[in-house]
Amino acid sequence: MIVDAHTHSxxxxxxxxxLIRELDAAGVAAAVVVSAALAGNPGNNEYVAAAVAACPGxxxxxxxxxxxxxxxxxxxxxxxxxxxxxxxxxxxGVSHYLA
Numbered sequence: 001m002i003v004d005a006h007t008h009s010x011x012x013x014x015x016x017x018x019l020i021r022e023l024d025a026a027g028v029a030a031a032v033v034v035s036a037a038l039a040g041n042p043g044n045n046e047y048v049a050a051a052v053a054a055c056p057g058x059x060x061x062x063x064x065x066x067x068x069x070x071x072x073x074x075x076x077x078x079x080x081x082x083x084x085x086x087x088x089x090x091x092x093g094v095s096h097y098l099a
Contacts (some may be wrong), residue, residue: 004031009051009059012043016051020058034095037067049089063091074099077097 004023009016016033023031033050045063054061065082066072072081079083 001029002027004028007031007033009033009048010044011047016048016059019051020052020055020070030058030060032062032092034062035064035091037064037070037072038062039069042067042070045085045089048085049091060092062088062093062095063089063098065094075096 003018007019007057008014009019019031023029033048034053035045045061048059048061048063052061063085064076065085066074072078085091085094
């Protein structure tokens with residue numbers, strides 16, 4: 001089984017439906033979608049969580065914790081924010097940008 005270990009998906013560009021078509025065309029069984037809550041796209045964690053729910057067994061989320069573009073980046077309280085995100089989204093993993 002082939003799994004793509006690092007993909008992205010956004011609602012406006014690169015939607016998850018397009019990602020699924022590309023995976024199918026390439027014979028890829030599943031993909032990890034690394035959320036990127038970039039400036040101008042702060043809802044990417046929620047978008048990818050919905051994509052994972054729509055495609056069980058095909059897509060797995062690594063949620064963006066305290067995105068580099070967020071006000072909480074490298075601020076105290078990260079443990080609580082991580083716990084809340086894990087409870088809310090149930091991602092397969094998380095990503096975080098180091099300074």
